[in-house]
Amino acid sequence: MPSPLPQQQLNEIRQDISSGTFLYETAMQKLMQSGLDEESARLLLLTVAKEHRKELFDQRLQKQNAEGVREVTYIVTFMVAALGPVFNIKAALWYFVAMLIAAVAGYYGYKDKPAAGIIGSILVVILLPITYNYYFSGRSSYIKIEFLIPALLAIIPAAIVAYLISLLFYPERKN
Secondary structure, three states: OOOOOOHHHHHHHHHHHHHOOOOHHHHHHHHHHOOOOHHHHHHHHHHHHHHHHHHHHHHHHHHHHHHHHHHHHHHHHHHHHHHHHHOOOOOHHHHHHHHHHHHHHHHHHOOOOHHHHHHHHHHHHHHHHHHHHHHHOOOOOOOHHHHHHHHHHHHHHHHHHHHHHHHHHOOOOOO
């Protein structure tokens, strides 16, 4: 059903609904002053409000799904990156496969910013073995929680690089 209202007035109603300042009586009076009868104005307001709330719900649902996928991406990337150092794997083929797995996880986790997701995930896989070996070199014993130190030393630069890439390649998107 095409709306008899101009797009600007529809946008004002949607904005009021989004910001929580929507007043039904005021909107009804504005619509009736613009030439609509009371029943048409009421139906139009209900339709616009219902459609906009559905759009907001769909956006929130998509955002929650994307956050869930990103959490899985973090876990997969970290686990793949940690396997090599923890099990003392020295084969270059393993690290190549680990980078591929992390790149795929980074792509799916950040479909809106794929370059940042891929490069950030690959950097974690590259930096974690380096920081792990550097931190634990020459030590015969350590507390298991100390693994967090080289992990953070790998994750923080990778996150900074991914953020900078997202700023460079995707400036129009919310970072």
